[in-house]
Amino acid sequence: MNLHEEAELAVTAPALPDATAKGALFDGDTGVLPLEVRRVLCQLLAGPSIDAGRHTALWPVLLRYEATLHSQLCELFLELVIDREAGVAFARQADTGELDTPVLLRSLPLTFIDTVLLLHLRQQLLEGEAQGRRAVVEEGALVDALSVYERNFSTDRAGFAKRVAAAIAKMRESHVLERLRGSEDRYEVSPTLKLLFSAEDVQALTQVYRELRGADVVLQEAADEQ
Numbered sequence: 001m002n003l004h005e006e007a008e009l010a011v012t013a014p015a016l017p018d019a020t021a022k023g024a025l026f027d028g029d030t031g032v033l034p035l036e037v038r039r040v041l042c043q044l045l046a047g048p049s050i051d052a053g054r055h056t057a058l059w060p061v062l063l064r065y066e067a068t069l070h071s072q073l074c075e076l077f078l079e080l081v082i083d084r085e086a087g088v089a090f091a092r093q094a095d096t097g098e099l100d101t102p103v104l105l106r107s108l109p110l111t112f113i114d115t116v117l118l119l120h121l122r123q124q125l126l127e128g129e130a131q132g133r134r135a136v137v138e139e140g141a142l143v144d145a146l147s148v149y150e151r152n153f154s155t156d157r158a159g160f161a162k163r164v165a166a167a168i169a170k171m172r173e174s175h176v177l178e179r180l181r182g183s184e185d186r187y188e189v190s191p192t193l194k195l196l197f198s199a200e201d202v203q204a205l206t207q208v209y210r211e212l213r214g215a216d217v218v219l220q221e222a223a224d225e226q
Contacts, residue, residue, distance in 0.1 A: 052087030
């Protein structure tokens with residue numbers, strides 16, 4: 001080999017890969033996803049959802065990299081749920097059957113009044129969508145709507161209102177309810193709620209609560225006759 005051949009080899013030899021060429025974002029980064037996709041993935045894992053209205057920068061990235069995000073979540077035994085019409089997306093535990101898999105997403109324990117409130121909010125959301133308007137609710141109206149269940153609690157009206165207020169606070173923390181700007185007691189119901197309860201879930205829960213209300217009415221009528 002002469003010097004000329006050595007010079008040609010030096011020119012044509014591929015350069016060694018470096019962090020910048022691999023798309024590294026920080027020292028020691030071995031990831032391959034672009035920054036914007038990583039942001040979407042983090043939001044999906046942090047939860048509770050990505051909303052096209054609130055996350056205007058993340059939503060188009062989510063749609064563009066849907067297949068990649070789906071694959072990344074499957075690595076963690078999660079699945080990606082997207083409702084393009086409603087403009088919402090979230091991650092949930094995948095149905096792995098009898099396979100023993102870890103549960104990564106934090107579950108939110110619901111009380112009786114929490115579930116009743118969620119069912120009512122879901123109905124408000126569906127009615128709003130049917131009428132082509134935003135689902136906006138007021139705290140006082142929520143207390144009134146749920147008052148049919150007040151007899152299920154051994155407490156007075158003020159105590160029941162506190163329970164409903166606590167449930168509303170839980171819905172705010174979970175971003176099911178978003179406080180309207182400039183208001184202290186008016187909220188918009190997140191479109192995500194429509195995806196959390198299937199039609200079968202709603203029917204089953206509604207039947208249980210209808211039976212509870214019916215039992216209360218019978219007991220109250222019997223008490224009035226005495």
